[in-house]
Amino acid sequence: MPDHQSAMMPTPLLTSDIIENAILRYPEQRIVSLMPDGHKHEYSYIEAHARIKKLANALSKLGFNKGDRIGTLANNHYRHFELYYAIGGSGAVIHTLNPRLFEEQLEYIIKHAEDEYIFVDPCFIPLLENIQSRIPKVKAFIINCFESDMPSTQLAPVYCYEALLDKETSDFDWPKLKGTDNCGLCYTSGTTGNPKGVIYDHQSSILHAMMSGSSQFLSFNEWDIIMPAVPMYHVVAWGIPYSAPLFGSKLVFCGDKLDGESLYHLIDSEQVNKGFGVPTIWLGLHNYLDSLKQDTDLEPISPIPSLKMVGVGGAASPTNLVKAYAEKYDVYWMGLWGMTETSPLMSASVNSPSIQKLDPESRYHLQSSAGKAMFGTQIEIFDQDNQTLAHDGIQQGILKVKGPWVLKEYFKGEGQENFEDGWFNTGDIAVINPEGYLRIVDRAKDVIKSGGEWISSVQLEDAALEYASINEACVIGVTHPKWDERPILLVTIKPGKVFEQEALIATLKQKVAKWWLPDAILQLESLPHTGTGKLKKIDLRNEYKDYLIDKIQ
Template identity: 60%
Template sequence: MKGRMMQVPLLTSDILKNAMQRYPDQQVVSRTNEGSIHRYTYADAYRRSCQLANALARLGVERGERVATLAWNNFRHLELYYGISGYGAVVHTLNARLFAEQLQYIINHAEDRLIFVDAPFLPMLEEVREQIPGVRGFIVNCDPEQMPETTLAPLYCYETLLAAESVVFDWPRLQATDASGLCYTSGTTGNPKGVLYDHHSSVLHAMMSGSSQYLDFSERSSVMPVVPMYHVCAWGVPFSAPLYGAKLVLPGPSMDGVSLQALIEQEAVDKAYAVPTVWLGLHNYLEASGKRIDSLKLVGVGGAASPRALVKLYAERYNVYWMGIWGMTETSPLATAAIPTPALEAMEAEARYDLQATAGRAMFGVEIEIFDANGEPAPHDGESRGNLRVRGPWVLASYFKGEGSGSFVDGWFDTGDVAVINPDGYLKIVDRSKDVIKSGGEWISSVDLENAALNYDAVNEACVIGARHEKWDERPIMLVTLKPGKHYDEAGLRAELEQRVAKWWMPDAIIVVDELPHTGTGKLRKVELRQDYAGFLINRQP
């Protein structure tokens, strides 16, 4: 017997329409590309998204076509999220840190028809214009008087397009399974693969991720997604914040410590989200300047392992709860979080920091499991390692155009992460499977070594990679950057490491470098570092 309830599809356009009706005066604050602050309300955002949808119709966009964005976190990008997907097209967020070859490949693979672009990114598109013949036009996200000189054509001005359109749009009643968004993986090995979200998955993700199980948004919240909107929908915050009526603070292109501190203070931001390197940079600025972040109560941290030293530092120096989270492009992306539960808050501080540095527990709708080499579930004892798999209603079932079929096993998505799960369900990512160092047949976690190094006061950032070794196959080497003005000596760092890791894990070399390479989302570029240092240990041996 089936139930007799209305089958009403959940659509992204309903999120902003609800925000306009229920939270019309709640603010959306953006730092523009020029550095000024723009403010308006959810009601304003809704009306302009209606104008945008009307403009898409006038430009001849058809339902299901891909419309790309190449933009920072700002109010126009927010309108593009809702105007494009609500119209029935697919919003495809292009990563602003891509190389020209990757950008060209992704635009052609997605078959983008229009590209909405912030003016600073125009040179990227000019470089590949001849190689992306399927693009029918470029819209510059600016006012008429700001229109730049460019070789791109056909060319339109965003504000000119909107000014000609009505603020009323009859949003189509799409199917819940209609595609709404498209994001591509980082493509660190091989070409990037597309993850195609639908309305149902996007709205469910917003409902659950914004709830008290995860981000805990409300009208009292002032939230700032520092993670770019071109990276997995800024972790879904542009959808979850309006759904729960939170004030939305968008930092634009300015993600340095100076700019973030000013915006946090000015807009009374109490929750913010970014990769660990962003919070390291903010701390460095606060330490040097003496500035404060009194309103900030929580930072959500993903994209890389949470350094326990930073968890402790943010708690004890800034009274900020560091919430470790985990997810992927393929999981929409949020899946687990170390939320501040009463039980966790009642723990002794050091035990609490240990759990905050994990990826936390899965929220409702997401199942996680670790599997051993034989494909059998591994124990949840906090020690046994396994390949992490995930499934749920906002986890992809297949990649765009059917690629990457090997990532799906018995109804699970194989993440490529190596992890442990403790008896209470807390997930800890030990390493990416390709980053684990195999030395003499035993595994060494690069993540654990990196976190141990950060307890030494002079180390600003650490990266551990495997280098070839004649006897042990691979041995770890550590690259570190240093904090300015701090005393460093290798013996001191090694003494710190010896207190925290097994003796045979100790790196065979520690190398001080001026900087470490990162992806556009803040992750370390370990692939190229492994290539650069592959023969380091062999070449230095007599």
């Protein structure tokens, strides 16, 4: 054969291979789901596999063409797990719908994706009832429940998930697909303009699972009990429904129970050792554990002894929480970074001997960063002239990325302006230090441009959280007659704590330059969040854009 041809077998990497491998290597490993009524559903990988194949048969009878999109509007539970594998493995594309989107956005992405069917949890049925007349191309709705629990609904036609499975056998042959065939679709949050679709293929999903679950990154194995508190309806729950079975870990799904008390009891009862979620998830757990401490005279060494690591992304990691989890609970806080467009994981501050040798404050600082890039991916920072910047931990630039699980174009070819010379422009402003640690300074749209200089809202928020009374902090740029923009700080206060503005300002002065200090500090009852736990800064900017103008006048 010619020298330039590969001598290796052209075997495709498919998501269905993960569950097939799981029943061979880890057949009795468990999947636990906390259901809406509070009971737990538990079964093995081999039982999940049988149901997945029944579902694949049911999908075939419903009818679809290869590459068709099939929507899911569901929380984290075993049925959603089954849909991940049955839809993609059958040759269709699972389109996870975010129930926290505005009604108009939900309608837009269902129509844009051209979803053929939608599998929906009973709690989300009203969302679809409100828009059914405007999504006529959806052929049917399947309710994720038992036949005895079928609710009354205006949706039509409707089927019962369990009734469909009851009619089928577990004898199903996966179709012969290519690694480049698509298997998943997720839309961006759409904080500016309409959401854009990111479509994942089998090979990119497998490569992401192989690397993200490896010892270089999340380090999954058969001993692990993993709780993804990141939603399966957004960014593939960080790929954990694929990476955990690939490495044989036990999965614990928390459903819609994301409050601190529910998470505590689930972690404790299932002995979870690795959890994943946005900072607000771990803030809620911390606040609940703090309340337990106040109710007792004795402070335990750790109320969550099984938990050893939390992976945290989706927003900046507050250093005060990194410290609290280390010193109060003996939990390693691993900062993660990624996007819908990157499948999503790209970098992490993985625990290592070199990190453990650092003094605590230096260690916490690195843990709160986005960490180092995963093998196979590249990260780089560029100036306004598209020239690369030094990795000195000081120079700030536009973050661009590339890799085998980074998109090269949005679904239906949108957003071409985000791609240049093989790089994807993330829209983030970042620094990279000499050791390769990435730190997201801000979203480009959130950077406050004051008198020609940049102020990082993320760094100012992190500084504010050093003041012990603050529960959450949000910094936004608002219009200023002289400086174009100036920061204002919006805060919520922990229950039972006293807030003194002068004390907060004194804390800020120790952390940031004087000209970074906010021009106003406002105490609020709550701050708005997106469905993925991020602060809704665009809403707050709109609400407060003229705050300083009105105050000056």
